[in-house]
Amino acid sequence: MLSALDVARRLDAGTLSLDALYDEVEAAIARREEEIGAFVSVDIAAARTAAHGAYGPLAGMPIGVKDNIETGDRATAYGSAIHQGYRPAVDAAVVALARRAGATIVGKTVTTEFAFFSPGPTRNPHNLEHTPGGSSSGSAAGVAAGFFPLGLGTQTGGSVVRPAAFCGIAGFKPSFGCLPTVGVKIFSWSLDTVGIFARSIADAAFGAGVLADRDWRVDGEVPAPPRLGFVEPQPWAQADEEMAVALERVRIAAERAGAAIRPVALPPVLREAFAAHQTIQDYEATRALAAEVDLCPEKLSPVLRQTLDAGAAITATAYDDAQRTADQARRAFADILSEVDVLVTPSAPGAAPIGLASTGSSVFNRVWTLIGAPSANVPGMTGATGLPLGVQTIGAVGADGKMLKAAHWLEKCVAAAADN
Numbered sequence: 001m002l003s004a005l006d007v008a009r010r011l012d013a014g015t016l017s018l019d020a021l022y023d024e025v026e027a028a029i030a031r032r033e034e035e036i037g038a039f040v041s042v043d044i045a046a047a048r049t050a051a052h053g054a055y056g057p058l059a060g061m062p063i064g065v066k067d068n069i070e071t072g073d074r075a076t077a078y079g080s081a082i083h084q085g086y087r088p089a090v091d092a093a094v095v096a097l098a099r100r101a102g103a104t105i106v107g108k109t110v111t112t113e114f115a116f117f118s119p120g121p122t123r124n125p126h127n128l129e130h131t132p133g134g135s136s137s138g139s140a141a142g143v144a145a146g147f148f149p150l151g152l153g154t155q156t157g158g159s160v161v162r163p164a165a166f167c168g169i170a171g172f173k174p175s176f177g178c179l180p181t182v183g184v185k186i187f188s189w190s191l192d193t194v195g196i197f198a199r200s201i202a203d204a205a206f207g208a209g210v211l212a213d214r215d216w217r218v219d220g221e222v223p224a225p226p227r228l229g230f231v232e233p234q235p236w237a238q239a240d241e242e243m244a245v246a247l248e249r250v251r252i253a254a255e256r257a258g259a260a261i262r263p264v265a266l267p268p269v270l271r272e273a274f275a276a277h278q279t280i281q282d283y284e285a286t287r288a289l290a291a292e293v294d295l296c297p298e299k300l301s302p303v304l305r306q307t308l309d310a311g312a313a314i315t316a317t318a319y320d321d322a323q324r325t326a327d328q329a330r331r332a333f334a335d336i337l338s339e340v341d342v343l344v345t346p347s348a349p350g351a352a353p354i355g356l357a358s359t360g361s362s363v364f365n366r367v368w369t370l371i372g373a374p375s376a377n378v379p380g381m382t383g384a385t386g387l388p389l390g391v392q393t394i395g396a397v398g399a400d401g402k403m404l405k406a407a408h409w410l411e412k413c414v415a416a417a418a419d420n
Helices: 004-013 018-036 044-051 093-100 137-144 161-167 201-212 241-256 268-288 290-295 302-312 316-336 366-371 400-419
Strands: 039-042 062-066 104-109 150-155 170-173 193-198 227-231 260-264 342-346 375-382 388-394
Touching: 004 018, 004 201, 018 039, 018 044, 018 062, 039 137, 044 104, 062 093, 062 137, 093 104, 093 150, 093 201, 104 137, 137 150, 137 161, 137 193, 150 201, 161 170, 161 375, 161 388, 170 201, 170 400, 193 201, 201 375, 201 400, 227 241, 241 260, 241 342, 241 375, 241 388, 241 400, 268 290, 268 302, 268 316, 268 366, 316 366, 342 400, 375 400, 388 400
Parallel strands: 062 104, 062 150, 227 260, 227 342
Antiparallel strands: 039 104, 150 193, 170 193, 170 375, 342 388, 375 388
16 A cells, blocks of 8 residues: 555655555556546546646655546536536545645546445455445555555545455545535535545545644654544444454554553444434435436336435425434544543454445444534554454544544554564
């Protein structure tokens, strides 16, 4: 995998040339893209040319952009047959910000249909018979395969954290609203959040901080051991045995390394919030995709049609009640985070499931997306079959830097434990 920080430093120092970097990217794509299928479209020559004229903190940095995020210089289909060949007039805001910072787009990456459940063709680089997760499958798999150092994705339920866990990389979902969603095909305007994929937490913090105009960098720091709240089993989300054992190993390693460990029992309102997430998502999706439903219903997948039909049956009263529950959950969550620096949970119930018919479960992610809290997949663990396992850190809303420091510390802790 390519490290964004390493690429930036070496380009700046002159120890890596742009052409050598793009030769490496081109070779990686030629070697594995046919079997992985991370891209909807790819144009290395255009990215290479743009890199030679780029400047800024991401000058020359190759990135992948999820295909529900609009790009003015290439088609954006949102993973849907309805929009095949559609060419936006301008970039989405986050893409424009990336270009301003000097990044160049290697390609558009595969997303599920409208960033929902219907899977795309992308395979997991660690085992081609397993899913890479969704809906940001192409961006996660592309980073893991070494196609680009940074990938842009979105999360409505768990579509950054979960595929990052399945692909063995860092995935960072900032606090809601830190990165603009202007020019992103909206599925749920209360939930959709732009996130970033990278090799490590330090790489993700660097790239996301540039785009968000915030000092989130954690490289070079030796942060103090954090206060970690390990969430007791959630009534709506159960880890498999392998994941449960891995999480316990992380807890023991963190405690031995000096972290203050505290068990956290979630209040009942968070259970109610889990159900509220689907109410809010489905109600808003039905309205966000109203034109597609009215004009081209036959081009929607059965799973999406079913969800939109269910959303159409949700009353405004039920939606408003769900939003009130979300507000109550945010207040309860803020109280919990006054006692610890971050919460720690599994990123997913286990390793990536076999087969490509499902992208896996987001049960460990949805509540934190609803609350708008920053969360990240901390990579570094491997299961018995060789597939990656990930743990998730969740911070207080607006405390992204603090969460990233804790995640970075935990990543180092996990790596040290794996070496022993």
